[in-house]
Amino acid sequence: MGRFFNSKFFDSITKATDVLILGFFFAICSLPIFTIGASSTALYYTTHKVVYKGRGYDREYFRSFKENFKQATLSWLIFMLAFAILAGDIYITRHMVTPGSPLAAASIFFLILLVFTIVWAIYHFAYIARFENGFKESFKISFIFMILNIQWSIVIVLVSAAILVLMYYIPFLILFAPGLFSCGLHPILENVFRKYMTPEDIAKEDD
Numbered sequence: 001m002g003r004f005f006n007s008k009f010f011d012s013i014t015k016a017t018d019v020l021i022l023g024f025f026f027a028i029c030s031l032p033i034f035t036i037g038a039s040s041t042a043l044y045y046t047t048h049k050v051v052y053k054g055r056g057y058d059r060e061y062f063r064s065f066k067e068n069f070k071q072a073t074l075s076w077l078i079f080m081l082a083f084a085i086l087a088g089d090i091y092i093t094r095h096m097v098t099p100g101s102p103l104a105a106a107s108i109f110f111l112i113l114l115v116f117t118i119v120w121a122i123y124h125f126a127y128i129a130r131f132e133n134g135f136k137e138s139f140k141i142s143f144i145f146m147i148l149n150i151q152w153s154i155v156i157v158l159v160s161a162a163i164l165v166l167m168y169y170i171p172f173l174i175l176f177a178p179g180l181f182s183c184g185l186h187p188i189l190e191n192v193f194r195k196y197m198t199p200e201d202i203a204k205e206d207d
Contacts, residue, residue: 018051019179025061026178037076037125041068045129047182048190068128071135075128078139079121086114119153120146126189149192159184 022043029039042065049060093107124142127133133141146153163180167173173180194202 015051016176019176019183022046022051022061022182023176023178023180029065034073034077034080035069037072037074037079038065038069040076040121040125041065041072041129043178043182044126044186044189047179047186048130051179051183052186052190064129071138072125072128074135075121075124075139079117079124082117083114086110086117090114115157116146116153119156122156122185123153123189123192126185127193130193145192145196149195152188152192155188156185159188 025046026039026043029042030036042061045064045068046061089110090107093103093105093110120143123146124138127142127145128138131138160181163177163184167177167180194205197205
């Protein structure tokens with residue numbers, strides 16, 4: 001029994017260390033800002049391979065970062081432009097429109113649109129991390145996944161919000177933030193992805 005608990009304890013310490021290291025890699029590689037897409041893709045890939053599949057690091061993070069850099073960076077620039085436009089729309093409809101104007105309520109619409117664009121980005125970068133596909137196809141498929149699995153998309157929003165609240169009350173967890181988000185959303189995203197994988201691919205994954 002003691003050996004069992006010792007094993008569980010050290011396994012938990014190892015996982016926590018992995019999450020902390022992944023967060024460090026993500027933060028360093030995201031510093032130029034335009035590389036956040038590639039960093040996010042590498043973060044999800046390494047979370048899947050190391051934290052959930054038990055592989056050694058073996059440069060997994062930086063290999064994924066390099067291999068997906070072009071596609072993920074171009075994707076991030078597009079999403080960043082969409083975020084900026086929607087954030088601007090929210091600001092304008094909240095601060096530069098007369099409160100009694102029908103347009104004032106549009107800020108809620110733009111806020112919902114912004115949230116789901118963020119969820120789309122989450123699907124998109126996780127999809128790039130897990131599957132090989134063309135630039136346009138990846139955008140289309142990740143969007144379809146988000147819409148066809150709207151219940152899981154809402155769960156992604158709720159889980160993300162819960163992690164943010166947790167970090168607000170326990171600021172120390174900010175150190176683990178990137179890894180926490182990736183680990184927290186991984187089971188949801190994998191549940192969606194596995195629905196569209198062939199039995200052969202699933203069997204290969206489970207080996």
